[in-house]
Amino acid sequence: MREAEPILLGSEDQTRSKTVAINNPYDGSLVGEVCYADPEDADRACVLAHRAFAETKKLSSRERAAILNRVADKLVEQSDTVATLIMLEAGKPITDARNEVARSVQTFRVAAEEAKRIGGEVTPADLTPGTEGRVALSRRFPIGPIVGITPFNFPSNLVSHKLAPAIASGNPIIIKPAPQTPMTALWLGRTVRESGWPEGAISVLPCSNEVAAQLIADHRIAMLSFTGSANIGWMLRRQTAAPRVTLELGGNAAVIVCDDADLSKATPKILAGGYTYAGQSCISVQRVFVHASLELELISGLVDGLKSLQAGNPSCASTRIGPMINESAAIRAESWIVEAVDLGATVHIGGTRTGSFLQPTLLSDVPSTARLYCEEVFAPVVIVETFESFTEVLASVNRSRYGLQAAIFTNNWNKISQAWNKLEVGAVIVDESSAWRADHLPYGGVKNSGTGREGVRSSINEMTELRLLILPSA
Known part of the structure; x- marks a missing residue:
């Protein structure tokens, strides 16, 4: 099994970078080789995501839900293949790997439903002097390109928790997977693209820490969503140029x-x-x-x-x-x-x-x-x-x-x-x-365990911004 290059969907001039061996934690055997993205690849991914946002934000809720359901269908169809890949690169017992794939299916199914429910509300605006005859409408809008950085321990479902809400809310996304488990993320990225997500709106970039630092410092990135260790998460929050950051970090439960x-x-x-x-x-x-x-x-x-x-x-x-x-x-x-x-x-x-x-x-x-x-x-x-x-x-x-x-x-x-x-x-x-x-439930911590919340609906809220329209009432 070999991944010849990073997924930079929509790019016609991908550079060839060094390949990195992915080994089975159980016996050290070779699972496959993955090509690491270089700085030029990272810049190209940001260009593509920025360009694709003009298309993703116009997709209807019906179209976004259909894409998400097609990804879920493919996961069901290829569940044994994906579970085996998780087992090989993460060393996860096959029974647990199968359970993880089933959870990934549900993550995409829930996101498909939530894509249809990104609404707003009508709020009276005439509560104080000078506001008479006004009413406020609120609605959530996608924020733009997202960088999602994921850990090794759930190489399918935690990647899904970045991908599915981003698609549901109409945002392009770049995934930087864990160095130990990039191949499941690459499979998911390809599947998302084949399911109809616009060209350039999904990139999966196995890469070095230096290239990842370049990604999160790019001014075109609207949000960093990080899952991993506390020390790394807080460091990235200080380094990123993204105006919005969610961190799902560690614990000692x-x-x-x-x-x-x-x-x-x-x-x-x-x-x-x-x-x-x-x-x-x-x-x-x-x-x-x-x-x-x-x-x-x-x-x-x-x-x-x-x-x-x-x-x-x-x-x-x-x-x-x-x-x-x-x-x-x-x-x-x-x-x-x-x-x-x-x-x-x-x-x-x-x-x-x-x-x-x-x-x-x-x-x-x-x-x-x-x-x-x-x-x-x-x-x-x-x-x-x-x-x-x-x-x-x-x-x-x-x-x-x-x-x-x-x-x-x-x-x-x-x-x-x-x-x-x-x-x-x-x-x-x-x-x-x-x-x-x-x-589907809000998930996240306090203190050194992070900031913001994941869970499909909560992630959609993090990946969208509330915008008001103030109107004269009838």
Whole structure:
């Protein structure tokens, strides 16, 4: 499988740049080669996007919805191919890869519906002296070319979360995919173009950080939409010339297990939320706060559950834990575990590494000064801490520079209400893990976890601007 050149749709004079090998995280085998865009390619993509905006903003909602549905149809038709590509370049277990493709289909389907509902409202304008006889109409308009930068962990659905709202709202878009997983993004870009999106209105540019910096500094770009690490995201916000920026960044998500929780329900959800795709998700469960009366039972259940999870070849349907994206990521997570143990933490299971495989790990007694406690581990590692006071555990969850999502297991509405009011996060999820997400809902965080919201409707709002028309009333 080989991608000979970056996708610069509409360009007739693409330059040839260096090719970069994409390797399977599981066994290092060659998945394909991708040609990296150079500065001339990046400039050409901006020219094409700027030119295409004149066409995309005139497309009717019916036309935009039809394009989105054709992309979804193609994803359904080629679901096995796309899932296999995700598995090969990301090392994601094939079952999880298939689920991701299904979510991508829904992202495009929802966007097709939302494309028909970008409306406005009529507002009385005669509320103050001097405004008599006036009425205001409001409507949302597309803002122009968008640069979307995406991470490796969901190479189909997180790219879809940039593409689908941009198409729904009538904006050209340039995707800069993660260097580890560009091939799924290239497939999506080609499919979008073949589905009728105007020439030049979609480019997918695997490229170096230097070329990406050129892209976001281009004055023709109206918006930067970034999903990735906090340090990189805030740095890009300072560097970009785009007047509008959304950042969906990292977290170290917490789960609260209250004394009335049903552990038969909570335990498997914590396992799925903490260890699916080797914990490589920004909302993966990282910190579990359990009432002291349930500590031993919960730890025992989690250990038993981890023993039954099959690790190995991502191509096997029974595999639940695959490799991390590369060996350096696994080495980093392993070093954090060692640091925590040196500071007094207890390892209940796991903690060892072979190449890019890090054994699913569960710890307790991790001090708050350890990186494993206060930073985003992005690995199959979960820590457990006990609490007695509900007020104090809410404060413990908030003692983090991140605030993406948190979860709580309880039947007590008063505690649920307190958590919703006091936890400094973008979402509080009841009787589920912090890793739960529905693609149509507003999604994003506070503090170092980002700014703005994704989720199809929310992204459309970010990618459009409200414009008023003031009229004399009849």
